[in-house]
Amino acid sequence: MFYPTLAEAISALICYTKTMIVGIDEVGRGSWAGPLCMAAVAWSDSASRKGLADSKLLIAKKRDEMALVIKQKAAGIGLGWSSPAEIDAVGVTAALKLCAARALAQIDPDLITAIIIDGHLNLVDDPRSVAVIKADTNVPAVMAASIVAKVARDSYMQQVDGVFAGYGFASHVGYGTAVHKAALASLGACELHRMSYAPLKALAQ
Secondary structure, three states: OEEOOHHHHHHHOOOOOOOEEEEEEEEOOOOOEOOEEEEEEEEEOOOOOOOOOOHHHOOHHHHHHHHHHHHHHOOEEEEEEEOHHHHHHHOHHHHHHHHHHHHHOOOOHHHOOEEEEEOOOOOOOOOOEEEEOOHHHOOHHHHHHHHHHHHHHHHHHHHHHOOOOOOOHHHHOOOOOHHHHHHHHHHOOOOOEOOOOHHHHHHHO
């Protein structure tokens, strides 16, 4: 089910007596290269939200610091990944659903009161789950998931930068920047690129 506002989502969940929320958020949907990464974080409503924010609003140093805090305070953390080849094979929406299932499978199901997913798509087949637009700016569990996913994916892209030299993956982490476009024009695509995405399709023609 989809709820356009946080208030409606919370209202729909008041029948639950526990307060362990699992937040889910993804990183890399719009990237031209590299995997999708989705984090699921079980976060008690009684836990402090100090320092939590949408990962896009934090500088890298602060994200790294908060990721360590989250790992200490979260009741559970899961990461789900989908490779460029899988994204090309099944499509990005199906890949997101696979990532969500993989991340959620790493959380103890007995912990879960409710699942809140950032965005307008409910990617989880679970009656406890809801999708909320901009949950990554309002719901602590989702803000935590946003940070964990961003730090994990950025770290991966930095590691592969040396393997796929010349593309600048450490700086743009696969997104369509001017540096990335220039590298594609010079080097062509590599196995990290999502060939089903329009800019890569155009390159192949």
